[in-house]
Amino acid sequence: MREGIIVKGIGGVYEVETQEGRLQCTLRGRLRLEVERVLVGDRVEVSLSGGSTGVVERILPRRSELVRPPVANIDQVLVVFAVQKPLPNLVLLDRILVQAELMDLACVVVFNKADLDPARAEELRSLYAAIPYRTIVTSTRTSQGLEDLREAIQGKISVLAGPSGVGKSSLLNALNPQLQLEIGEVSAKVQRGRHTTRRVELLAFDQGYVADTPGFSQLHLEAGQEQQERLQLAFPEFDRYRGACRFRSCLHRSEPGCAVLEAVEAGEIAPSRHGHYLLFLEEVTPRY
Numbered sequence: 001m002r003e004g005i006i007v008k009g010i011g012g013v014y015e016v017e018t019q020e021g022r023l024q025c026t027l028r029g030r031l032r033l034e035v036e037r038v039l040v041g042d043r044v045e046v047s048l049s050g051g052s053t054g055v056v057e058r059i060l061p062r063r064s065e066l067v068r069p070p071v072a073n074i075d076q077v078l079v080v081f082a083v084q085k086p087l088p089n090l091v092l093l094d095r096i097l098v099q100a101e102l103m104d105l106a107c108v109v110v111f112n113k114a115d116l117d118p119a120r121a122e123e124l125r126s127l128y129a130a131i132p133y134r135t136i137v138t139s140t141r142t143s144q145g146l147e148d149l150r151e152a153i154q155g156k157i158s159v160l161a162g163p164s165g166v167g168k169s170s171l172l173n174a175l176n177p178q179l180q181l182e183i184g185e186v187s188a189k190v191q192r193g194r195h196t197t198r199r200v201e202l203l204a205f206d207q208g209y210v211a212d213t214p215g216f217s218q219l220h221l222e223a224g225q226e227q228q229e230r231l232q233l234a235f236p237e238f239d240r241y242r243g244a245c246r247f248r249s250c251l252h253r254s255e256p257g258c259a260v261l262e263a264v265e266a267g268e269i270a271p272s273r274h275g276h277y278l279l280f281l282e283e284v285t286p287r288y
């Protein structure tokens with residue numbers, strides 16, 4: 001029996017990376033019945049069935065599980081947006097961050113295409129660095145930030161998230177030209193979310209993996225009382241003010257004596273972030 005990690009799955013055949021190389025594997029019958037539950041990123045035990053083929057016998061316990069994109073055991077989300085082409089949609093950026101926070105995943109915020117507007121790149125970086133998130137400003141044209149990015153993905157399993165056309169595949173190619181990932185041309189279509197990258201695959205990187213996923217542009221939050229409370233925890237910049245509001249059940253909407261609203265007024269919390277919090281709060285508020 002060997003241990004490995006599923007890096008790719010196409011039509012019932014799973015590519016498993018083991019210490020002794022890659023194996024093309026099918027699933028043991030029992031697992032085939034729950035095939036939708038086998039994910040790229042799963043750590044598995046495989047038995048050899050000759051040459052470079054094998055059979056997945058067992059899925060080892062998962063540390064994390066993402067539904068969209070479907071990946072298991074990831075350590076962090078690299079949230080990638082461009083400073084221009086396409087212009088960043090900060091509602092979407094914050095939505096991705098919130099969903100990652102709700103799943104307890106670490107996030108690194110990457111602003112790519114800095115060559116197109118260096119000043120705006122710095123503005124965006126400082127907005128998210130203040131929260132605080134780890135932020136990296138990159139350009140595949142000038143190579144800015146590529147070493148920081150390389151360091152950030154070292155030894156981890158990361159998933160790339162961000163709209164189509166922001167340069168996710170380009171960044172990975174820049175770090176490892178051998179990958180030769182398909183790059184899309186920026187066009188009007190890109191703005192509406194045409195994706196060049198389709199399948200989820202884990203790409204091996206300096207002792208780590210990155211999933212270049214079909215980026216996503218539509219993410220939703222589920223409604224529910226519990227979500228309403230959890231949403232506050234998904235905004236790290238609110239942490240300092242926890243317990244400081246006049247009402248213990250304060251939702252930081254328009255309540256008197258709200259410490260979060262005061263922090264927004266005082267310029268300690270970005271108005272855009274608080275605005276998006278209100279938007280998401282509305283979405284998760286149960287309707288009767």
Ligand SMILES: Nc1nc2c(ncn2[C@@H]2O[C@H](COP(=O)(O)OP(=O)(O)OP(=O)(O)O)[C@@H](O)[C@H]2O)c(=O)[nH]1
Pocket residue numbers: 112113114115116138139140141142162163164165166167168169170171182183184185186194195196197213214215
């Ligand atoms: N100016 C500039 N253009 C870039 C940069 N990085 C990528 N691009 C261009 O942006 C376009 C889209 O790049 P991709 O790497 O295909 O984008 P993607 O995020 O992988 O897109 P999907 O696979 O569709 O999700 C291509 O035309 C790239 O050449 C950059 O740093 N600066």
Ligand SMILES: [Mg+2]
Pocket residue numbers: 168169170182183196197212
């Ligand atoms: Mg791509």
Ligand SMILES: [Zn+2]
Pocket residue numbers: 245250251252253255257258259260261
């Ligand atoms: Zn409050």
